[in-house]
Every structure is written in C-alpha cells, then in structure tokens.
Amino acid sequence: QVQVMESGGGLVQTGGSLRLSCIVSGLAFDEYAMVWFRQAPGKEREGVSCISWRGNPGHAVYIGSVRGRFTVSRDDAKKTTYLQMNFLKPEDTGRYFCAVGLKYDACSPSWREISGPTYLGQGTQVTVDS
Secondary structure: OOEEEEEOOEEEEOOOOEEEEEEEEOOOHHHEEEEEEEEOOOOOOEEEEEEOOOOOOOOEEEOOOOEOOEEEEEEHHHOEEEEEEOOOOHHHOEEEEEEEEEEOOOOOOOOOOOOOOOOEOOOEEEEEEO
C-alpha cells in the first residue's frame, strides 16, 4: 500500500522561508518522478514542481511563478522529497500536496500526472501573512 505524507507547513511572514518534506512508502521510490502541487482557496489545484526519477538525477521543473524561489530535491535513500520555499509571497498561500509522479519519468510534459489515485498525500497548509 502506497502512503504519501507531507509535513513542514505553517504560517510565515512575507519574504520568509519554509521547507516542506514528503515521505513515501510502499513503492520503489527512486523509480518515480515526484511532484508538488498546491491549491489555494477557491482555486484549482496546480502543479508547482517536479523532480525526476534517479535516471536523470537533479533534473527538475518549476512553474514560472515559483522559479528562482523554490527548490525541489529528493533523498532516495530516505524515500523523501523536499520543497524549499524562499521569499514567500501571500499568493503562495495554499495547501501543498506531494504526489508520486510517473514511473521512469524525467519530468516530461506530462509531469502533472500522478501514478494512481492514492498516490497523493493529504497535504500541508502554507499560509503567508502579508
């Protein structure tokens, strides 16, 4: 059974930083891309970032609004992915979700697809106070 669990959210002032963590169990973690999503109140969920499976180590993609401020990483030995968020803005407020992406994917144009309906965590809340 695949389990995905995020942590690290909280309340932060504009300009501050947070580091989200996501630990996965139940599958061969290093064979999958990992994806971070977020959902703001009243808005649809959006893909934020993707990090490649171990076949293209370090390769990552970001949406334009976070590029240069967020950094995604992974530790395959710990089956954990991280999202370091710096220079946070009020518009970054939302619930952040981690998901298991596609197998053997290096963050292709389909990077927002997840491997299964249960391969998405419950999320962690990030609130940026202006």
